Amino acid sequence: xxxxxxxxxxxxxxxxxxxxxxxxxxxxxxxxxxxxxxxxxxxxxxxxxxxxxxxxxxxxxxxxxxxxxxxxxxxxxxxxxxxxxxxxxxxxxxxxxxxxxxxxxxxxxxxxxxxxxxxxxxxxxxxxxxxxxxxxxxxxxxxxxxxxxxxxxxxxxxxxxxxxxxxxxxxxxxxxxxxxxxxxxxxxxxxxxxxxxxxxxxxxxxxxxxxxxxxxxxxxxxxxxxxxxxxxxxxxxxxxxxxxxxxxxxxxxxxxxxxxxxxxxxxxxxxxxxxxxxxxxxxxxxxxxxxxxxxxxxxxxxxxxxxxxxxxxxxxxxxxxxxxxxxxxxxxxxxxxxxxxxxxxxxxxxxxxxxxxxxxxxxxxxxxxxxxxxxxxxxxxxxxxxxxxxxxxxxxxxxxxxxxxxxxxxxxxxxxxxxxxxxxxxxxxxxxxxxxxxxxxxxxxxxxxxxxxxxxxxxxxxxxxxxxxxxxxxxxxxxxxxxxxxxxxxxxxxxxxxxxxxxxxxxxxxxxxxxxxxxxxxxxxxxxxxxxxxxxxxxxxxxxxxxxxxxxxxxxxxxxxxxxxxxxxxxxxxxxxxxxxxxxxxxxxxxxxxxxxxxxxxxxxxxxxxxxxxxxxxxxxxxxxxxxxxxxxxxxxxxxxxxxxxxxxxxxxxxxxxxxxxxxxxxxxxxxxxxxxxxxxxxxxxxxxxxxxxxxxxxxxxxxxxxxxxxxxxxxxxxxxxxxxxxxxxxxxxxxxxxxxxxxxxxxxxxxxxxxxxxxxxx
Numbered sequence: 001x002x003x004x005x006x007x008x009x010x011x012x013x014x015x016x017x018x019x020x021x022x023x024x025x026x027x028x029x030x031x032x033x034x035x036x037x038x039x040x041x042x043x044x045x046x047x048x049x050x051x052x053x054x055x056x057x058x059x060x061x062x063x064x065x066x067x068x069x070x071x072x073x074x075x076x077x078x079x080x081x082x083x084x085x086x087x088x089x090x091x092x093x094x095x096x097x098x099x100x101x102x103x104x105x106x107x108x109x110x111x112x113x114x115x116x117x118x119x120x121x122x123x124x125x126x127x128x129x130x131x132x133x134x135x136x137x138x139x140x141x142x143x144x145x146x147x148x149x150x151x152x153x154x155x156x157x158x159x160x161x162x163x164x165x166x167x168x169x170x171x172x173x174x175x176x177x178x179x180x181x182x183x184x185x186x187x188x189x190x191x192x193x194x195x196x197x198x199x200x201x202x203x204x205x206x207x208x209x210x211x212x213x214x215x216x217x218x219x220x221x222x223x224x225x226x227x228x229x230x231x232x233x234x235x236x237x238x239x240x241x242x243x244x245x246x247x248x249x250x251x252x253x254x255x256x257x258x259x260x261x262x263x264x265x266x267x268x269x270x271x272x273x274x275x276x277x278x279x280x281x282x283x284x285x286x287x288x289x290x291x292x293x294x295x296x297x298x299x300x301x302x303x304x305x306x307x308x309x310x311x312x313x314x315x316x317x318x319x320x321x322x323x324x325x326x327x328x329x330x331x332x333x334x335x336x337x338x339x340x341x342x343x344x345x346x347x348x349x350x351x352x353x354x355x356x357x358x359x360x361x362x363x364x365x366x367x368x369x370x371x372x373x374x375x376x377x378x379x380x381x382x383x384x385x386x387x388x389x390x391x392x393x394x395x396x397x398x399x400x401x402x403x404x405x406x407x408x409x410x411x412x413x414x415x416x417x418x419x420x421x422x423x424x425x426x427x428x429x430x431x432x433x434x435x436x437x438x439x440x441x442x443x444x445x446x447x448x449x450x451x452x453x454x455x456x457x458x459x460x461x462x463x464x465x466x467x468x469x470x471x472x473x474x475x476x477x478x479x480x481x482x483x484x485x486x487x488x489x490x491x492x493x494x495x496x497x498x499x500x501x502x503x504x505x506x507x508x509x510x511x512x513x514x515x516x517x518x519x520x521x522x523x524x525x526x527x528x529x530x531x532x533x534x535x536x537x538x539x540x541x542x543x544x545x546x547x548x549x550x551x552x553x554x555x556x557x558x559x560x561x562x563x564x565x566x567x568x569x570x571x572x573x574x575x576x577x578x579x580x581x582x583x584x585x586x587x588x589x590x591x592x593x594x595x596x597x598x599x600x601x602x603x604x605x606x607x608x609x610x611x612x613x614x615x616x617x618x619x620x621x622x623x624x625x626x627x628x629x630x631x632x633x634x635x636x637x638x639x640x641x642x643x644x645x646x647x648x649x650x651x652x653x654x655x656x657x658x659x660x661x662x663x664x665x666x667x668x669x670x671x672x673x674x675x676x677x678x679x680x681x682x683x684x685x686x687x688x689x690x691x692x693x694x695x696x697x698x699x700x701x702x703x704x705x706x707x708x709x710x711x712x713x714x715x716x717x718x719x720x721x722x723x724x725x726x727x728x729x730x731x732x733x734x735x736x737x738x739x740x741x742x743x744x745x746x747x748x749x750x751x752x753x754x755x756x757x758x759x760x761x762x763x
Contacts, residue, residue: 012049012093016042039086040077046089047073049096068236072260076587079253084587088261091595109133117763118185118207121152132277134202141198145189153185154205155196162191176556222631227585235570239577246581254587256582262573263589271565271605278608279558285543288551296538300520300555303500305454306514309461309471311507312524312545313442318349320356321417323640324408325430331640334430336362338422340382340390344370349420349434350378357430359633388423399423405431416469438471440757445546446475452552455500457544460489460514489514505548522548558608568603625760628683631675632749638671639745646738661718661734668711672745679752680704690759700755701750710741 019042027035050070076085098513122136123132124142129717137143137153138547145151151163161177165187177183183196185208241260246252277292283290290296307313321329339357342350343365357364365379367387370380377390378493379398390396392409405421408431417435421428446457458479461468465482472480481492489504490513496502504518515521515536524543540547576593579585585593645664652660684697691697717730726734 003478008049009097011088012046013097015045016086016093018042020090023083023588036080036082038084043073043077043082043085043089046093050092068239068260068263072257072263072334072587073364075253075257075260075694079257081254081257081587084257084261084591087588087591091591091598100590102602118150118152118202122146122149137198137202139198139200143196143198144193145196146193147189147191149189149191150207151185151187151196152201152205153198154182154200155198156180156182158195158197161189161194164188164190178576191622200576235263242577242581250583252583255581255583258583258587258590259577261581261587262576262585262594264595271601272562274602274605275558275562275565278606279554279561282554282558282609283551286547286550287540288547288554289539289541290551290555291537291539295520296555297556298501299503299538300551300559301501302503302520302552303454304456304502305449305458305497306489306496306502306504306518307457307459307477308489308504308506308514309459309463309468310436312460312505313438313475314436314472315439317436318352318418319437320352320438321415321433321435322643323432324404325644326402326404326428329429331430331644332362332637334422335360335423335432337362337382337385337387337424337429338420338432340364341367341370341378341380341387341389343367344380345372345378347372347378349418350389352434353420353432359630360636361634382655386423387426389420392419392421395421395423395428396586399426399428401530402428408433414466438474439545440754441544441546444547444754444758445544446477448546448549450555451553452549454503454552455457456496458492458496460484460492486513490517493517503548505545522551554608560604561608565601565604568604569597572597625756629753630754632753635672635675635749637744638667639742639749641667642738642742642745646735646742649735649738650731655723657725657731657734658718658721661714661721664738665711665715665718668714673708673711676707678706687755687759692710700748702749703744703751707742710737711743713737714741 016529019038023038026032026038047070047307048071054067054070069088073085073088073092075083076088118134119339120131121134121137122129122144123137124130125132125146129144129693133154143152143155145161154194157177157179161183163175163177163183165175165184182199183203184207192656192750239259243256243263246259247256255630276296279296280290280293283296291564292298304599320335323334325331325334329393335609339354339362342353343364345351354364365383367380367382370378372378373390373394377394379386379388381387386397386398392405396405405428409419410529412433413434415435417433420434421433422430422432449457456479457475457477458481459468459472459477460481463482468480468482471477481488484492493502493504493514494517501519503520503522504514505522505524505650507524514637515523521536522538522540524540524545538551540551576585576590576597580587580590641664646661649657649660680701684701688695688697714734717734717737720732725731
């Protein structure tokens, strides 16, 4: 339905209210003729605005549902019911102004996003910084971003930066970015001025794409809105029949007027668009950009969910899983040599190795004489020693193969991971197992999606069957389709349409056809491939799968609120029409009642702005969450030492077993046990208050007790080992305890990481 601007509606409200009050004043003074003239004069502008709305709607082939209001004012004036006409005009003008306010209120977050679009950039030209139009910026330009300014285009930093990325992600915390990291357009510099190198033009940057999506979302009318127009048209016909019938049966035209007054279909024409836009706004506030009301409606009805694997269920980035080291060399030494050399390579695996070393606070040395063979590996000097890292074939061509390498390669293949071998001075000293791990939020997101009514979960991936099925079994997916080409994904989604409304989530260019074919395509992350974002109906601006849960929840609650508003409003309107048709409701009182119904409908529709998110009642600060995760990273060497001893314990000479175990016990006593005790006594009480409930940390606390039991038992058994070494049964029991401790500590850390991640996402 076409509506004038808010300023026009306010002007109509002022005119109609002023004429009504002035008329009442003159009527009280006994000047009835002047009062009637004022009331009529106040009604005429509203009639004109209604006529314009009707004509505009009909030209756009939409329902001109304002006809009932126009007829009501016309009948009132024709019957010399001037006060009634004035009251109806005031009610309509206030309703129109209220509707405009509600929609503007709901659009506030998306409109604010559009208003933040950068307009200029500071570019280095001819030895000085010059302010230039944004459209003139090209990739490779050197740019300066001052404090408080928006980053104009996508690019990479040449120094440190403090950024407020909430415009893109909805995350309010300040982000610290280092030299070389990428930065997206539209984020705000909240620290000192920094320089950057443009990587894209303004039109091709992240923020420009989001702005295009938002503009499209604001212009699209949802299917529910169009459906409401059709229902409203039927409502208009029913009202006209009832009004005409009451007039013909009773001969009282006032009854027809009373029916028309209470028959305006505002519950339909106001509730649905206000609720839908409110829902879209609520999603935008949490970093879920829904491109239109139609997408929100389809999302609310979804029951089948397809996933891409890499970058969706998994992080899309390799991380260190384990370190294999040769005799006489520690895992930390293997990692330190690999990371030191990896500093000179831009390969994603090298960056992941370097990141893992820095997380473990290892001191890296500067490499020299570095030579990189793309796709194979890197060689150079570190601390005066010849070091090589890369594939087995690459490293074995410069270093003698280790006896453990074959078994390591087989284990890595089973787990679908990749291997980085490390050679030092002509000997293969170790290897790193790297894997694209499941996102921390993925298990929780899948549980919540099941709670929201998703019946089937299908993973589409180009990976090998064994790798895909391992992830599918880990996550409890309904079905796994491995070794899929883009065309295979397309066919799978088309076949699933028979079962219900289909969602497809992906982040790569090869996912674009599947995203377009699904009822609702969801692209992961604002910095994902442009093709997938353009093809998708929903873009998760925050690179977290659990944000889809919030979008789905908001969509379903929005649809429910819209239906509640429509049903309640229509029932009340029909009841009022029936009462008016029987002559028990005069036109003047009917106008007041109809306005009350309209206000109640709009207020109920605005509840979509307050739909709760999936976040818990409280949240950890980002700093605390990251600190807790870092403590787990620091436990990595401890867990590696437990596993290493468990693997080789049966090969250790009997007289050396007690010494080897004593070394591990000392590490457990100094690092693992104090860490778990601190968590149990200091961290868990605070987490319990955030999570809520009587004893929410009971299960995790029980794991602490099991860790304490095993470490104590291991220490006691070590003290009882005779000088000649343990017997076969005792050795087997010691090895079982080590493997059990390794498994339970790793599982416990994974559970805590998921909890910290969930509680820390509310910031």
